[in-house]
Amino acid sequence: MASSVAVENLNPKVLKCEYAVRGEIVIHAQRLQQQLQNQPGSLPFHEILYCNIGNPQSLGQQPVTFFREVLALCDHPYLLQREEIKSLFSADSISRAKQILALIPGRATGAYSHSQGIKGLRDAIAAGITARDGFPANADDIFLTDGASPGVHLMMQLLIRNEKDGILVPIPQYPLYSASIALHGGALVPYYLNESTGWGLEISDVKKQLEDARSRGIDVRALVVINPGNPTGQVLAEENQYDIVKFCKNEGLVLLADEVYQENIYVDDKKFHSFKKIVRSLGYGEDLPLVSYQSVSKGYYGECGKRGGYMEITGFSAPVREQIYKISSVNLCSNITGQILASLVMNPPKAGDESYASYQAEKDRILTSLARRAKALEDAFNNLEGITCNKAEGAMYLFPRINLPQKAIDAANAANKAPDAFYALRLLESTGIVVVPGSGFGQVPGTWHFRCTILPQEEKIPAIISRFKVFHEAFMAEHRD
Numbered sequence: 001m002a003s004s005v006a007v008e009n010l011n012p013k014v015l016k017c018e019y020a021v022r023g024e025i026v027i028h029a030q031r032l033q034q035q036l037q038n039q040p041g042s043l044p045f046h047e048i049l050y051c052n053i054g055n056p057q058s059l060g061q062q063p064v065t066f067f068r069e070v071l072a073l074c075d076h077p078y079l080l081q082r083e084e085i086k087s088l089f090s091a092d093s094i095s096r097a098k099q100i101l102a103l104i105p106g107r108a109t110g111a112y113s114h115s116q117g118i119k120g121l122r123d124a125i126a127a128g129i130t131a132r133d134g135f136p137a138n139a140d141d142i143f144l145t146d147g148a149s150p151g152v153h154l155m156m157q158l159l160i161r162n163e164k165d166g167i168l169v170p171i172p173q174y175p176l177y178s179a180s181i182a183l184h185g186g187a188l189v190p191y192y193l194n195e196s197t198g199w200g201l202e203i204s205d206v207k208k209q210l211e212d213a214r215s216r217g218i219d220v221r222a223l224v225v226i227n228p229g230n231p232t233g234q235v236l237a238e239e240n241q242y243d244i245v246k247f248c249k250n251e252g253l254v255l256l257a258d259e260v261y262q263e264n265i266y267v268d269d270k271k272f273h274s275f276k277k278i279v280r281s282l283g284y285g286e287d288l289p290l291v292s293y294q295s296v297s298k299g300y301y302g303e304c305g306k307r308g309g310y311m312e313i314t315g316f317s318a319p320v321r322e323q324i325y326k327i328s329s330v331n332l333c334s335n336i337t338g339q340i341l342a343s344l345v346m347n348p349p350k351a352g353d354e355s356y357a358s359y360q361a362e363k364d365r366i367l368t369s370l371a372r373r374a375k376a377l378e379d380a381f382n383n384l385e386g387i388t389c390n391k392a393e394g395a396m397y398l399f400p401r402i403n404l405p406q407k408a409i410d411a412a413n414a415a416n417k418a419p420d421a422f423y424a425l426r427l428l429e430s431t432g433i434v435v436v437p438g439s440g441f442g443q444v445p446g447t448w449h450f451r452c453t454i455l456p457q458e459e460k461i462p463a464i465i466s467r468f469k470v471f472h473e474a475f476m477a478e479h480r481d
């Protein structure tokens, strides 16, 4: 009997879901990469430059030595019995690995752990949060996850009952949110970041969107904030954060604070303030339901493939927390390597530790290089005809706006593509550079953008800029009105 499975009879929520970061342009890039391997010299470039995804180590960034030493020793405890490891590993990596193994039941990284994650590692993460914020954190509020993504899905699963349940999401947004809301059958309620004020968040606009949604019978459950922003790269001003927290308190909204880029700040006039700290500073204590997301995929560690992270949940009642625990327990636990890494990220070497100097040097080298790359690309984009680009204050991306000539827009329409997708495809086919069209993140209707990461190794940035410039000038000349 022929298989009954066909696109026509799949879950419509799956069909509705989209995730542009690895969408059409990237799939085409992978085809071109295959072509380059099979027929070298057949394209006007010799390599594909993936500037579509925040995946630092795929572009040459080195992992942090201390983190990897501890992971290696935890995964092969036999090494700890060998004298010679003293010549291969730092003393504090050895001692940290021993501490961590003592926290793991059976001292086995291959065992399932508690569904929230190993208690001792959650204690360490709570201590790190407390040190970061100056307000206490509790291990029982922490759920270790396989990256931040599953934690986002879990909250959407918890909050969305039907298509009348809405989630306020910034536009432009990281499409995990639109994809997860679609997968869970909810309503995305957009609030627009203001490009002219450096992607500022206007509470007046959020309120207007909330009231409009409510007038349409949407029960708005939560507000998502991504700080530093993806794809926009802005770092919220502290007073803006106070406004957001007060707004959520007044409107009875769950605050979903995506803070995976908290270590990626490139400008001196902005600092990262966690929403947990803001909530506590306002004295809201447990009166505001807040979920804070962190990940090992970003920062200076960029350990995307290790799938580590956590969500800290505060301000939820005990019965609700039980439901969150129950959903977490269905997946048994997150991977132990990711759990260990999350505890290391939140508790790195301290002054006086043997690895501190080398750790700090690695961290500073990566972050200062990211800041230089951000500035170089921002300046380059701003020097191209018809392109304006806000500063990348943080995160890993630039999100320039292209003012496309009508002729280009007509050509895109004729090709049945969004104008920024048309531009991105032409860029790829001319230069091998892969960016993600702004339409994949959402944008004010009638504006066009693309997202480019700041991640290619620093020595490649000048070549990227020059290839981009040649392409852009030719594209604009070809489509000049």
Ligand SMILES: Cc1ncc(COP(=O)(O)O)c(CN[C@@H]2CONC2=O)c1O
Residues within 6 Å of the ligand: 021, 052, 053, 054, 055, 146, 147, 148, 149, 150, 174, 176, 226, 230, 258, 260, 294, 295, 296, 297, 304, 308, 309
């Ligand atoms: C804002 C934001 N939240 C959550 C995630 C999920 O990360 P993990 O699940 O790995 O913890 C990402 C990943 N950033 C994607 C992946 O690379 N480029 C992006 O835009 C992100 O940018």
